[in-house]
Amino acid sequence: MAVxxxxxxxxxxxxxxxxxxxxxxxxGGLSIYLDGQIFSILSSDGTVFLKAxxxxxxxxxxxxxxxxxxxxxxxxxxxxxxxxLPEAALEDAELASDWAxxxxxxLRGATKQAIGDRTVCV
Numbered sequence: 001m002a003v004x005x006x007x008x009x010x011x012x013x014x015x016x017x018x019x020x021x022x023x024x025x026x027x028g029g030l031s032i033y034l035d036g037q038i039f040s041i042l043s044s045d046g047t048v049f050l051k052a053x054x055x056x057x058x059x060x061x062x063x064x065x066x067x068x069x070x071x072x073x074x075x076x077x078x079x080x081x082x083x084x085l086p087e088a089a090l091e092d093a094e095l096a097s098d099w100a101x102x103x104x105x106x107l108r109g110a111t112k113q114a115i116g117d118r119t120v121c122v
Contacts, residue, residue, distance in 0.1 A: 001044050002028045011042050014090070017097035039103045041082055043068070048090065049082035050099060056106035057083060 015021050022033045028044035041049045049068050052060050060083040068082035089096040
């Protein structure tokens with residue numbers, strides 16, 4: 001099942017406090033960007049995930065969020081660096097956008113850490 005126009009509208013409304021987000025359909029789901037940085041995905045079943053690793057991933061895990069994983073085929077059991085959005089944020093655009101800002105900050109910090117003192121556009 002692929003994402004629908006109503007799924008896309010839901011994500012746009014959910015993250016509206018961030019400003020103008022963009023998206024791209026991929027493998028039945030949707031990748032979600034702010035200023036060219038992917039920070040979230042929407043799975044084909046309508047689940048919203050935030051991109052996370054390190055300390056931010058541990059924070060999401062502590063909130064009871066689940067990590068994205070392949071459920072079938074040769075990749076069954078493999079996980080990716082995406083975690084479900086905390087349930088309370090699914091009905092609160094301000095809270096969802098706060099979590100998204102935290103994801104973006106963690107991603108920017110990870111990029112800075114990886115490149116050291118070099119300046120890059122993210």
